[in-house]
Amino acid sequence: MRSANGIVIATVAIQSTGRLKAWQVTTAKQKMLDHLDTGISVIAIAEACGLSRSHFSRMFKETTQVSPQQWLREQRLRKSKELLEGSTMMLAEIALECGFYDQPHFCRTFMRFEGTTPLAWQQQANLAV
Helix, strand or coil, X not given: CECCCCCECCCCCCCCCCCCCHHHHHHHHXXXXXXXXXXXXXXXXXXXXXXXXXXXXXXXXXXXXXXXXXXXXXXXXXXXXXXXXXCCCCHHHHXXXXXXXXXXXXXXXXXXXXXXXXXXXXXXXXXXX
16 A cells, blocks of 8 residues: 555554464453352453453453353352252352352352242252253
8 A cells, every 4th residue: 555655555454363263261260260269350361361451351251242240140040050960069159169258149140040939949959850
């Protein structure tokens, strides 16, 4: 491309797929699972993947179709269901084990995403067995 004064201008287009590499997805998910009960910042996960926080968040969502926070919440709910189904732990213990702030936070989140309370879900799961 030539400018008005005859100087040649070169342009380079770098195309990014907007998706994480397989090792980055594995690293990110494993970091979140390793810190399921205590939580981990998106910044720490992004650094482990060699990316900025905002770039990592965009690419994670593009790759997995959910945000890092949503993926983590889904994993916490999945683990809580496993504990509800297979243990005699109290709801407060399950909440803390799965990284929720307290039992009411766990119950609100569970109700919002599952449409039922943890106790009702547990009773229904036990009837199905």
